[in-house]
Amino acid sequence: MRNFPTRIALVVVTLLLAAQLVPVERTNPPATVEILAPSEVHAVLRRSCYDCHSNRTRWPWYARVAPASWFVTRHVRRGRSNLNLTEWPFLDGQAQQFFLGEMRKQISERTMPLDSYLLLHWGARLSDAERSLLLDWIDEEIGLLSDF
Numbered sequence: 001m002r003n004f005p006t007r008i009a010l011v012v013v014t015l016l017l018a019a020q021l022v023p024v025e026r027t028n029p030p031a032t033v034e035i036l037a038p039s040e041v042h043a044v045l046r047r048s049c050y051d052c053h054s055n056r057t058r059w060p061w062y063a064r065v066a067p068a069s070w071f072v073t074r075h076v077r078r079g080r081s082n083l084n085l086t087e088w089p090f091l092d093g094q095a096q097q098f099f100l101g102e103m104r105k106q107i108s109e110r111t112m113p114l115d116s117y118l119l120l121h122w123g124a125r126l127s128d129a130e131r132s133l134l135l136d137w138i139d140e141e142i143g144l145l146s147d148f
């Protein structure tokens with residue numbers, strides 16, 4: 001009979017191996033269009049939001065390893081289903097206005113990007129200057145949309 005720690009280790013390894021067999025969806029649907037914004041605004045959106053809110057996700061290596069892959073794919077799935085910036089041009093003006101308001105809220109309250117993501121993606125942090133760049137652009141867009 002093997003000793004207890006060895007048995008625990010075997011169980012853990014077996015579970016980890018079995019976990020790799022659970023299918024996860026790690027796809028990037030085609031992105032033929034995307035949100036239009038001045039290049040410096042677009043660069044910030046791309047860097048800080050696109051991984052979860054677009055069809056242009058840069059999948060990290062650990063998105064291939066369960067159980068990390070479950071968290072990553074869940075974030076991307078939920079992020080895209082809430083707000084997809086590569087499908088933005090398909091939204092009507094009213095929906096765009098709604099989501100601009102939601103983006104304003106998430107950015108000014110610093111709830112986006114998600115903290116758990118920022119832990120591993122230091123580069124996606126928003127500086128104060130970038131936050132105000134985004135907020136100014138959002139206000140401008142909301143103003144343009146409400147002129148119609």
Ligand code: HEC
Nearest residue numbers: 048049051052075078079082083102103106112113114117
């Ligand atoms: C790590 C993935 C991730 C990143 C990066 C991320 N988000 Fe999110 N976002 C989510 C998830 C997941 C949800 C859904 C939250 C929920 O359902 O509780 C969400 C929800 C939102 C919503 C709410 C949509 C609605 O229906 O009202 C907005 C707006 C939003 N995010 C904006 C942003 C912006 C702007 C950025 C970049 C500055 C960003 N997010 C970066 C994962 C992410």
